[in-house]
Amino acid sequence: MNHSLDRETSRLNPALVWLVVVGIALVGLMAMSNTLLVELTASAPASVAQASLAPGTEGLLRQTASHLSKMLGGASVGGFPGFEPPDDDEKYRRKIKDQDYSAEDLNGWVKEINNFLNQITKRNPGQSLEELLERQGLSQTQIREFVQSLQQxxxxxxxxxxxxVNPQTVLTLDSLMEILGVVPW
Structure with missing residues (x-):
């Protein structure tokens, strides 16, 4: 009887070993697929707002907002802080606060805005300003405010x-706004 039990056990062993090996392999595959899924979802942006901007874009958006702010009496633009003139330049502080700037001042500021927008378009080809601002993390209200400030x-x-104001400066701004999908008024 002992002898027949050994024969039955020996017939079961290969089947049992095979089941154990297949089970271990399945558990390993499941673990690998879960790890891969976690890695894929962690590395892929869940929304446009989480996608990264091209290097330097955040600073260029901030500078654009700062120059737009100058024309708005130093008010914040689209969630970016407002422009603060140096404390030791009372004349400039008054100019900004009272919005008492000259056409030459405006021409200079718009030239700077053009410079920043040009760099933004080169670093982020095919992206609209709204998409970039969304990636920056701005709310829809802040995006609208930023775009409206640019339109103004x-x-x-x-x-x-x-x-x-040099007509070429305005034409350049027209062109950049078109590239960024911003309709002028």
């Missing part, structure tokens, strides 16, 4: 074109 700057510069 365009409107003001266009109104002063030829009267202290």
């Amino acid at each position: 700057a365009h409107y003001t510069a266009k109104g002063m074109s030829g009267h202290g």
Whole structure:
């Protein structure tokens, strides 16, 4: 009887070993697929807001907002802090606060805005300004405020074109706004 039990056990052993090996392999595959899934979901952005901006874009957006802020009396633009003139330049502080700037001032600021927007478009080809601002983490209200500030700057510069604002500066802004998907007024 002992002898027949050994024969039955020996017939079961290969089947049992095979089941154990297959089970271990399945557990390993499941663990690998779970790890891969976790890695994929961790590395892929869940939304546009979590996607990263091209290097330097955040600073360029901040500088653009700062120059737009100058035309708005130093108010914040799209969640970016407002422009603060140096404490030791009372004349400049008054100019910004009272929005008492000249067409030449405006021309200079719009040239700087053009410079920043040009760099933004080169670093982020094919991206609209709204997409970039969303990636920056701005809310829809802040994005609208930023875009409206840019449109207002365009409107003001266009109104002063030829009267202290170089018409080419306005044309450059037109072109950059078109590339960024911003409709001028």
